[in-house]
Amino acid sequence: MLTNHKSGKNQRRINSLPNEILLEIFKYVSPADLILNLSLVCHRWRLLVLDPTVWQCKSIRDADIQDTLKVLYFAPTLQSVDITSSDPDGVYEALNHGQKNLNTLKVHFLKNCFTVPQMCALLSRFPNLSQLDIQIPAATQEVQIFNALKSLRLEELRLTGEVSDAHKLVDALLDCESLKKLDLSECRLVLHDHHLARLFCGRAWLTLRLVTHFVTEDGYEVIGGCPSLQDLALVKCRNLSVGALNQLTALTNLSVLTITENCALSGPALANFFNTDTMGKLVKVDFTVYRYTKTRLNLGYSPIWSSPDS
Numbered sequence: 001m002l003t004n005h006k007s008g009k010n011q012r013r014i015n016s017l018p019n020e021i022l023l024e025i026f027k028y029v030s031p032a033d034l035i036l037n038l039s040l041v042c043h044r045w046r047l048l049v050l051d052p053t054v055w056q057c058k059s060i061r062d063a064d065i066q067d068t069l070k071v072l073y074f075a076p077t078l079q080s081v082d083i084t085s086s087d088p089d090g091v092y093e094a095l096n097h098g099q100k101n102l103n104t105l106k107v108h109f110l111k112n113c114f115t116v117p118q119m120c121a122l123l124s125r126f127p128n129l130s131q132l133d134i135q136i137p138a139a140t141q142e143v144q145i146f147n148a149l150k151s152l153r154l155e156e157l158r159l160t161g162e163v164s165d166a167h168k169l170v171d172a173l174l175d176c177e178s179l180k181k182l183d184l185s186e187c188r189l190v191l192h193d194h195h196l197a198r199l200f201c202g203r204a205w206l207t208l209r210l211v212t213h214f215v216t217e218d219g220y221e222v223i224g225g226c227p228s229l230q231d232l233a234l235v236k237c238r239n240l241s242v243g244a245l246n247q248l249t250a251l252t253n254l255s256v257l258t259i260t261e262n263c264a265l266s267g268p269a270l271a272n273f274f275n276t277d278t279m280g281k282l283v284k285v286d287f288t289v290y291r292y293t294k295t296r297l298n299l300g301y302s303p304i305w306s307s308p309d310s
């Protein structure tokens with residue numbers, strides 16, 4: 001009884017606060033607690049919880065929330081969404097509910113993904129997106145998605161899935177003039193030297209993560225001609241040669257370098273590469289180089305292992 005009396009007394013005290021004070025307090029409460037707990041206290045609190053001013057700087061990450069779709073659905077507005085789901089239709093409905101004005105959207109699906117019409121509608125609904133991470137559906141209407149991307153003021157883009165027309169994708173990326181960070185490392189597409197030449201034309205990239213299976217030394221020379229690069233990943237670069245690797249020493253601002261699935265580089269070549277002044281400044285290195293013998297390269301700051309070719 002004493003506990004109930006104190007609880008009721010405390011509730012009366014907080015309910016005596018004006019709406020403006022409660023709104024300020026609610027800004028420091030997590031999205032899950034707002035929707036799943038505070039909104040159930042009373043009618044007044046529910047109205048305050050759904051006030052857009054409470055949500056303007058809030059983000060939803062499914063790592064922090066159990067009932068993600070419910071919270072996402074009832075949130076009146078949000079700054080960013082980063083979720084993994086197996087329900088594309090549920091996510092689509094939740095994103096369309098309310099007056100959300102996202103600047104970051106990262107959605108990953110365990111199976112299936114948004115349809116082309118759904119994705120185009122979402123991109124049109126959120127014109128202020130600056131960061132986007134989505135899966136391209138396996139469909140022939142991918143050009144519609146690329147056209148929708150052109151209208152956005154993106155600064156950072158990550159695409160996964162399959163792209164059948166790399167030329168159309170590059171066209172769309174070039175129209176995103178504010179784009180500085182691009183990750184296509186998990187995108188199934190074929191990039192050639194001429195695609196890279198167009199992609200780098202007049203663009204000061206900060207981050208590039210690309211599948212370079214079909215890129216030759218000429219393409220790597222184009223990459224080496226972009227001194228603004230800070231984070232570079234060359235994925236499935238099986239034919240990256242010593243000459244092509246040395247083109248990267250011109251990247252004086254590079255701090256993160258990833259090279260995977262390479263079969264052409266030798267231990268001495270790698271050692272010489274990392275002993276250059278430019279590469280000696282790297283703060284993070286991730287190398288996967290396949291050799292017939294296991295060799296450890298002791299480069300001082302980051303040991304690199306090569307494993308037997310499978």
